[in-house]
Amino acid sequence: MIFWKTFFQNSTVGESYENNFKKLFLLDKTFDKIELKDVYLSNTKNINLYELEQLCDSVGWVKRPLKKVKIALKHSSIIISLIQKNDSSTRLVGFARATSDNGFNATIWDVVIHPDFQGLGLGKVVMHQLIKQLRQAEISTITLFAEPDVISFYRKLGFIKDPDGVKGMFWYPR
Structure with missing residues (x-):
């Protein structure tokens, strides 16, 4: 656990990850017209908030205040990102x-x-990397929240819906 705490302690959440980009491995396959050889996995906490907002917009997520997103990233234990990188830009x-x-x-x-x-x-790839790092930190219980249309994706990764009848509960301000 000390390793990951130290590893992320010196990372910062900033406006760009360009300078802190670290290639972990190369995904070397070509599917249709997308060159995956240009997609890299990164575990830097230095995420461009505007690019993250654009990514979330691309899948139809509700906009969240960037100030709060920045706080959430700062308090995250692990961040995994996929970066498409070519000669002139990253995405x-x-x-x-x-x-x-x-x-x-x-x-x-x-x-x-x-x-x-x-x-x-x-x-x-992203989920396996997250789980791998959490297990290396000896985390024994990993949870997530999922929209109904992606539950089958997480089941294939070994997640169980409502194990032993356990239900999540939420409290919202009125």
Whole structure:
């Protein structure tokens, strides 16, 4: 656990990830007209908030105040992003994050893949990387919230809906 705490302690959430971009591995397949050899996995917390907003807009998510998104990213334990990179530019095409109590539990949030890149296995790549890092931190319970139309995706990754009859409960201000 100390490794990840130290690893992320020195990271910052800023306006651009260009300078802190770290290639973890190369996805080396070509599907249709999309060159996946230009898509890289990154675990930097330095995410361009405007690009993240554009990515979320591309899948129809409700806009969230950037100030609050910045706070959420700052308090995330792990952030995974997929970056399409070519000679002249970079573009955020996938994203997910997790929060944790750093002992037992973690929750995965904001799993999003740009529509042009959906169906290519990139969601699995992001999820496997998140789960791998959480398990390396000895997190034993990983939860997430999912829209009904993506439950089957998460089931294929080993997630169980309402295990042992457990139901999530929510409190909202009135």
